[in-house]
Amino acid sequence: MLSKAKLPDHSILAALRAAYGIMPTALEFLPVGNDSRAWSYRVEAEGARYFAKLRRGKLKSAALLVPHYLQRLGIQSAVAPLPTAPGQLSAPVNAAFSLILYPFITGRSAMRMPLKPAQWRACGEIMRAIHTAPVSSQLQQVIKREQFGVKWLQTITRVEGAMASVRFSSDTAKRFAEIWREQADQIALCIQRYRALGETLRRQAPPFVICHADIHTDNIIITDKGALRIVDWDEALLAPIERDLMFFLGDGHAPRSEAAFLAGYGDAQIDRAAIAYYRYDWVLQEFADYGERVFLSSDLAEQVLAQALQEFEKLFAPGDVVQRASAAFQAIPE
Missing domain, CATH: 3.90.1200.10 (Aminoglycoside phosphotransferase (APH), C-terminal lobe)
Incomplete structure (x- = not known):
C-alpha cells in the first residue's frame, strides 16, 4: 500500500521483540505493493536487515507454507518467512493485524531491471x-x-x-x-x-x-x-x-x-x-x-x-x- 496502516509503529516493534526475539533499531514504511490489506516495512536490528509484512485479516496458510516447503526441497529461489522464536511463520500484533518477517533481499525487481x-x-x-x-x-x-x-x-x-x-x-x-x-x-x-x-x-x-x-x-x-x-x-x-x-x-x-x-x-x-x-x-x-x-x-x-x-x-x-x-x-x- 502507498499509505501506512492505521497501527502505530510501537505496536509493530513490540511484536518483533516479543515474537522474533530481535531488538529493532529502525522501522521504515515502504510504500510498495498493490494489496489493500498488506503493508511493507524495512527493519534494522542488531546489524541485520529484515523485510516485514503487516497483514490485516486472516492469513493464508499456503502463502507461508508453500515457499517454506519449496526451500526445504532445495528451491532456494523461493523466499520464505522466517520463523518466530516458538517456530511459527507469523506473529499476531493484535486482533486485526499479523506480522510476517522475511530476510531483506538487496536488489531490484525484474520489472525495473530487465532480465538477461x-x-x-x-x-x-x-x-x-x-x-x-x-x-x-x-x-x-x-x-x-x-x-x-x-x-x-x-x-x-x-x-x-x-x-x-x-x-x-x-x-x-x-x-x-x-x-x-x-x-x-x-x-x-x-x-x-x-x-x-x-x-x-x-x-x-x-x-x-x-x-x-x-x-x-x-x-x-x-x-x-x-x-x-x-x-x-x-x-x-x-x-x-x-x-x-x-x-x-x-x-x-x-x-x-x-x-x-x-x-x-x-x-x-x-x-x-x-x-x-x-x-x-x-x-x-x-x-x-x-x-x-x-x-x-x-x-x-x-x-x-x-x-x-x-x-x-x-x-x-x-x-x-x-x-x-x-x-x-x-x-x-x-
Whole structure:
C-alpha cells in the first residue's frame, strides 16, 4: 500500500521483540505493493536487515507454507518467512493485524531491471522445479485448488450493485462508474469468455501442480549478485501450469526472452485455451479488486482510491491486460 496502516509503529516493534526475539533499531514504511490489506516495512536490528509484512485479516496458510516447503526441497529461489522464536511463520500484533518477517533481499525487481537471456532461462528452470515438486499431505490440507470460472464474479456483482444503488460520494467514485458504463460491452465480453473457458477447463480436468499464481516481474527480485528470488506467495494454489506460464508467454516479452524461458522450462504441452482463461482471470481480478476498493471499502485513503481509478482506466488501454486477453483468446486453435 502507498499509505501506512492505521497501527502505530510501537505496536509493530513490540511484536518483533516479543515474537522474533530481535531488538529493532529502525522501522521504515515502504510504500510498495498493490494489496489493500498488506503493508511493507524495512527493519534494522542488531546489524541485520529484515523485510516485514503487516497483514490485516486472516492469513493464508499456503502463502507461508508453500515457499517454506519449496526451500526445504532445495528451491532456494523461493523466499520464505522466517520463523518466530516458538517456530511459527507469523506473529499476531493484535486482533486485526499479523506480522510476517522475511530476510531483506538487496536488489531490484525484474520489472525495473530487465532480465538477461541467461536469467530468463533460469526463470524457466525455477518454474519447472516448482511445477514438478511433489505436493505434501500438509500442503494438500491448506492450499486452495483452482475452481475455474467463478472466483471474481461475486465481487463484481457486488461492485455493480453498489454503483447502481449509491449516490457517489466522491469524484473518484463517479468517474470510476462512468468508465465502467463506457466499457460495459467489453466487461461483459470478458466475463462471458471467462465463464466459457472455465467451463471447458473444468470438463477437461487438467493436472494440477504447485503454482505461485502471481509471478509477474515485480515479484521476481534480481539480487546484487545476479541471483533470482521469488517473493509474495499470497496467491499460491494448485492449478494447471498455465496459471504461471501466462506471465512468461504472450505477456509483452521479447520473443528471444520467451525462447530462453522455454529452453529452461523444458518440454511442455501448453494449452492455449488455459493461457487465455488465465488472462481473463487476471482481467476480472483487476475489475473486482479496483471496484472493491472504490465502492466496497470504507477505510482506504483518497490517495489509494485515486490510484485504483487510474489503474482501472489503464486496463482498457492498447497493449494492456484486456487487449492481451483478447489476443490470447484469438490464438486458441480452431
